[in-house]
Amino acid sequence: MRHPTLRSHFDIDQDAHFHRHAWIVQRIGWTAMALIAMAGLLGLLGRGPISSAAVESGDRRIRVQYDRFERHEAPTTFTITVDRRSGAERAARVWITREWLAGMRIDTVTPEPAAVEADSDRLIYTFRTPEPDAPLAITFHAQPQQIGRRTARIGVVDGPEIGFWQFVYP
Amino acid sequence: MDCVIRAVAIYFFLLLIFRLAGSRSLARITTFDFVLLLVIGEVTQQALTGQDYSVTNALVLIITLVGLDIALSVIKERSPRFEKFVDGVPIVLIRNGRLLEEPMKHERVGEEDILEFARELRGLARLDQIKYAVLERDGAITIVPKDNERRPHDGDQPKG
Numbered sequence: 001m002r003h004p005t006l007r008s009h010f011d012i013d014q015d016a017h018f019h020r021h022a023w024i025v026q027r028i029g030w031t032a033m034a035l036i037a038m039a040g041l042l043g044l045l046g047r048g049p050i051s052s053a054a055v056e057s058g059d060r061r062i063r064v065q066y067d068r069f070e071r072h073e074a075p076t077t078f079t080i081t082v083d084r085r086s087g088a089e090r091a092a093r094v095w096i097t098r099e100w101l102a103g104m105r106i107d108t109v110t111p112e113p114a115a116v117e118a119d120s121d122r123l124i125y126t127f128r129t130p131e132p133d134a135p136l137a138i139t140f141h142a143q144p145q146q147i148g149r150r151t152a153r154i155g156v157v158d159g160p161e162i163g164f165w166q167f168v169y170p
Numbered sequence: 171m172d173c174v175i176r177a178v179a180i181y182f183f184l185l186l187i188f189r190l191a192g193s194r195s196l197a198r199i200t201t202f203d204f205v206l207l208l209v210i211g212e213v214t215q216q217a218l219t220g221q222d223y224s225v226t227n228a229l230v231l232i233i234t235l236v237g238l239d240i241a242l243s244v245i246k247e248r249s250p251r252f253e254k255f256v257d258g259v260p261i262v263l264i265r266n267g268r269l270l271e272e273p274m275k276h277e278r279v280g281e282e283d284i285l286e287f288a289r290e291l292r293g294l295a296r297l298d299q300i301k302y303a304v305l306e307r308d309g310a311i312t313i314v315p316k317d318n319e320r321r322p323h324d325g326d327q328p329k330g
Contacts, residue, residue: 030237030240033233033240034237036233037174037237040173040174040233040234041175042171043171045226046222046224046227046230048172051171071222071224071226072225072226073222073223074222074223074224074227075222169226170224170225
């Protein structure tokens with residue numbers, strides 16, 4: 001029973017029922033926040049242990065290290081390692097699908113390619129090396145420009161190829 | 171991963187710096203303090219985001235910072251010792267009308283500061299009207315006037 005004079009003493013619109021619900025929602029929100037921060041720490045929302053990945057061809061001639069989870073316009077790197085066991089020539093030729101590169105802004109490539117040629121659906125990078133047999137690691141510094149799931153294929157010209165997917169967060 | 175670590179590092183660094191600066195320095199914000207805060211905000215922003223301007227990064231950073239604040243508030247609630255360490259403790263500056271020089275000197279509070287709060291909060295004009303002055307944890311000074319200086323609506327019971 002509400003006392004008639006109580007409201008005149010302390011004019012407040014309190015709703016205990018509502019508060020109890022708000023507290024529950026708050027706790028659920030805290031848990032969600034903790035989970036998101038944990039996901040960020042583990043690398044589910046960008047770079048991190050879960051995100052970093054590598055694929056290798058069956059004969060181990062090409063290997064790509066990349067991040068499964070990227071962020072839109074955040075600087076990233078991926079490394080292609082080419083092992084030219086049979087290659088007697090002093091050049092390594094690597095191709096990447098243009099569809100995937102279209103959604104990437106390549107800032108720099110280390111070492112710099114001697115030539116870049118455009119195929120109908122792929123770009124072919126040629127790298128000169130002093131030694132014919134040494135494995136060559138090529139690092140691309142890039143920024144993802146497209147949001148969502150994206151697939152790539154990377155390969156050695158006249159050699160093996162590998163594919164992988166990435167997810168770019170907004 | 172690194173954005174969460176950066177946020178945690180910056181959070182605790184700022185907590186430490188502002189704790190070392192003392193409660194007084196940012197409680198009564200002067201124009202210069204305000205500019206300084208803006209500059210600190212700008213520098214912090216650089217350190218937090220780096221070159222990652224994605225929405226995801228912003229969301230993760232905000233969630234980490236606010237989450238830390240919530241976590242700290244929960245810990246403070248449970249451990250009074252930790253709360254003391256993080257928030258400090260109130261300090262009496264005037265006891266029974268007597269100025270306490272040592273805490274005032276250490277906390278960099280002058281008579282003028284106390285009088286300013288006394289005027290603002292209580293409408294008091296002189297130091298001798300103050301019974302207690304306390305530097306609170308948030309840097310504000312609260313004033314308890316002497317009994318004969320109380321206005322009728324100050325206390326719980328109006329005086330006859």
